[in-house]
Structures are given as structure tokens and as C-alpha cells.
Amino acid sequence: MDFKDNVVILTGASTGIGEAMAHQLAGQGAWLALAARSAQKLEAVAAECRARGGRTLVVPTDVTDEAECRELVERTVAEFGRVDTLINNAGLSMWMKLEDVADLGSLEYIMRVNFFGSMYCTYYALPHLKRSRGRIVAVASVAARTGIPTRTGYAASKHALVGFMESLRIEVEDDGVSVTIAFPDFVGSGMHTRSLGADGQPLGHNPLQVDKIMTSDECARLILAGVAARQRQIVMSNRARFGQWLKLIAPGRVDGIAKKAIEKGR
Ligand SMILES: NC(=O)c1ccc[n+]([C@@H]2O[C@H](COP(=O)([O-])OP(=O)(O)OC[C@H]3O[C@@H](n4cnc5c(N)ncnc54)[C@H](OP(=O)(O)O)[C@@H]3O)[C@@H](O)[C@H]2O)c1
Structure with a gap:
């Protein structure tokens, strides 16, 4: 029960990995500020969280809006009195080669969600996290450490996120x-x-072989275990663990692995 009575701000809580983390945190008795744009989906997640033993506050938030991120932190502190953990999980991906992009605004928008959104939430939560000697979490991606075809803007946003977080880690260590x-x-x-x-619109179908990849529940479980232990990083697949080392001696081989993964969809 690492998160019992722990005040957690969780972005991207309305579905996917965020929803799974919300359920698991609630099962441990966390006090959750649930953020995403869809109020309706957040209310449904909150109801399930309360049924599992968590306390909840729903704060519909668009993380690309700095003022809304500030309000998310302020409302959390007003309701629960502190912030112990901030999980920057909200994210948006892409599936397009750069040469096919109709409007570069799509790539800018991905940067605003994945990078600026996390930066805004972290900035406003930081004084509270220092008071509680708390935890900051960034849900990045394997695309934060290596290039992936069809992901130029996404990989850039996640690389930026990691550079930001690794710098901040040193600033707040003491x-x-x-x-x-x-x-x-x-x-x-x-x-x-x-x-x-x-075309800048959601793809509308999943090109991945879903039965061959990790579930949101398993991913959430691994993230929360790493956060509880205050690990620096959580690398989740053998492919990514192997790729980290291989990149040092044969980076071209890692490019080949990334290309094959996208072609195969797993
Ligand atoms: N799934 C993967 O294969 C994978 C792999 C590596 C990393 N990740 C990362 O894991 C995180 C969670 O992804 P997921 O797979 O759970 O994706 P998902 O199912 O699409 O969930 C994304 C979440 O982010 C929220 N969100 C999107 N835009 C937002 C905005 N402007 N403001 C606030 N919230 C916003 C969505 O809610 P609303 O639409 O209601 O706002 C939703 O709750 C992301 O950071 C993603 O990059 C995922």
C-alpha cells in the first residue's frame, strides 16, 4: 500500500494507461486528482476509483493550457491540502512520415500536449512537491531514447520531456x-x-497487433512499482533494455529494430 493517503495528480486519467493507474492507485487508498479533457470519462473513472477505496477530485483539464494546469494544482491543494505525487501521463502520438504531413501544426500540437503540458503541471506543482518531499513522474516512451519512423514529432516531444526531467531531477535532488x-x-x-x-485527424484504427503487446494494466503496474521505489527510470521491454546498450556500439542496428517494429506492428 505504497500510495495509501498519498495525494496524486494524474493527467491523462480518462482512459488507457492513466485509467489503469487511477484504478490501481485507488485500490491502494490514494487521494486522486484526475485530469484529462473529457469530464464525462473522468467521472466514470472517478466512480470506479471510489468503489475501490480511493478519494477523488475530477478536474477537467486541457494540459496545453497553462492556466488550466495551474488550476489543476490549485484545486488539488484546496481539496486535499497538499500534493505528494504528480504523474505526467497525458499524451498524444502520430502515425505519419514527415513528407506526408499536410499541416505542421499537427506536430506542434503534439509537442504542446506531450512536452509543454508536462512542463506546466510540473512547474505549478513543484513548490508543493518540495514541501511534501514528493515524487514527479513522466510517462515518456521508448521513442524518447531512439528514433522511430512515422514518429518524428512524437519522438521529439518525448526526447524533450526526458531532457527537461533529467535536468530537473538534479535541481530537486537536495x-x-x-x-x-x-x-x-x-x-x-x-x-x-x-x-x-x-491529415492531422485521428487514425481511427489500430495498426498494432494488440494481442502481442503489453496491456495498459501491466504497464500501469510496472510504472507504479517503479514510482513507489523512486526509481530513476523504468524500462519495460527486453527490446528496449537491449537497445539501450546496442545503441552505444551499433546504433544502425537499433534503427533497424525500430523500423521492423513499426512494419510488423508489435
Ligand atoms: N500506448 C502506447 O503504446 C504507449 C507507448 C509509450 C508511451 N505511451 C505514453 O503513455 C501515456 C498514456 O498513453 P495511453 O497509451 O494511455 O494513451 P490514450 O489511451 O490515448 O490516453 C491518453 C490520455 O491523455 C489524455 N489527453 C490527451 N490530450 C490531452 C490534453 N490536451 N489535455 C489533457 N489530457 C489529454 C486523454 O484524455 P482526453 O482525450 O479526455 O483529454 C487520455 O486520458 C502517453 O504519454 C503516451 O505517450 C504510450
Whole structure:
């Protein structure tokens, strides 16, 4: 019960990995501030969380809006009195080659959700996290450590997120605040169906072989175990673990692995 009475702000809580984390945290008795854009989906997640023993606050938030991120933190503190853990999980992906992109605004938008959204929430939560000697979490991706075809803008946003978090980790170390970065491989959420295609619209179908990849529940379990232990990073697949080392001696081989993964959809 690592998160009993722990005040957790969780972005991207309405579905996928975030929803799974919300359920698991609630089962441990966490006090949850649940954020995403869809109020209706958040209310459904909150009801399930309460049934599992958690306390909940629903804060509909668009993380691309700095003022809404500030309000998310302020409402959490007003309701629960503190912030112990911030989980920056909200994210958006893409499935398009750069040459096919109709409007570069799509890539800018991905950067705003994945990078700026996490930066805003972290900035406003930081004074509270220093008071509680709390935890900051960033849900990055294997695309934060290596290039992936069809993911130029997504990989850029996740690389930026990791650079930000690794720098912040050093700044806050002496305040007792930990920074944990998770690097999921493919996960069977709806993210791929929602990924932006070349026309800037959601793809509408999932090109992945969902039965061959990690579930959102398993991914959430691994993230929360790593956060409880205040691990620096959580690398979730053998492919990613092997790739980290291989990249040092044969980076071209890692490119080949990434290309094959996208072609095979697993
Ligand atoms: N699934 C994978 O294969 C995979 C692999 C590596 C890393 N990840 C990362 O894991 C995290 C969770 O992804 P997932 O697979 O659970 O995706 P998902 O099922 O698509 O969920 C994404 C969540 O982010 C929220 N969100 C999107 N745009 C937002 C915005 N502007 N403001 C606030 N919330 C927003 C969505 O809610 P609303 O639409 O209601 O706002 C939803 O709750 C992401 O950061 C993703 O990059 C996923």
C-alpha cells in the first residue's frame, strides 16, 4: 500500500494507461486528482476509483493550457491540502512520415500536449512537491531514447520531456523530490487509434497487433512499482533494455529494430 493517503495528480486519467493507474492507485487508498479533457470519462473513472477505496477530485483539464494546469494544482491543494505525487501521463502520438504531413501544426500540437503540458503541471506543482518531499513522474516512451519512423514529432516531444526531467531531477535532488521517467514500449491502449495521421485527424484504427503487446494494466503496474521505489527510470521491454546498450556500439542496428517494429506492428 505504497500510495495509501498519498495525494496524486494524474493527467491523462480518462482512459488507457492513466485509467489503469487511477484504478490501481485507488485500490491502494490514494487521494486522486484526475485530469484529462473529457469530464464525462473522468467521472466514470472517478466512480470506479471510489468503489475501490480511493478519494477523488475530477478536474477537467486541457494540459496545453497553462492556466488550466495551474488550476489543476490549485484545486488539488484546496481539496486535499497538499500534493505528494504528480504523474505526467497525458499524451498524444502520430502515425505519419514527415513528407506526408499536410499541416505542421499537427506536430506542434503534439509537442504542446506531450512536452509543454508536462512542463506546466510540473512547474505549478513543484513548490508543493518540495514541501511534501514528493515524487514527479513522466510517462515518456521508448521513442524518447531512439528514433522511430512515422514518429518524428512524437519522438521529439518525448526526447524533450526526458531532457527537461533529467535536468530537473538534479535541481530537486537536495529537496528530497524524486523524478521517475517511464519508457513504455508498445502498449495496448486506444492511443494508436487516436494517433494523428497525415491529415492531422485521428487514425481511427489500430495498426498494432494488440494481442502481442503489453496491456495498459501491466504497464500501469510496472510504472507504479517503479514510482513507489523512486526509481530513476523504468524500462519495460527486453527490446528496449537491449537497445539501450546496442545503441552505444551499433546504433544502425537499433534503427533497424525500430523500423521492423513499426512494419510488423508489435
Ligand atoms: N500506448 C502506447 O503504446 C504507449 C507507448 C509509450 C508511451 N505511451 C505514453 O503513455 C501515456 C498514456 O498513453 P495511453 O497509451 O494511455 O494513451 P490514450 O489511451 O490515448 O490516453 C491518453 C490520455 O491523455 C489524455 N489527453 C490527451 N490530450 C490531452 C490534453 N490536451 N489535455 C489533457 N489530457 C489529454 C486523454 O484524455 P482526453 O482525450 O479526455 O483529454 C487520455 O486520458 C502517453 O504519454 C503516451 O505517450 C504510450
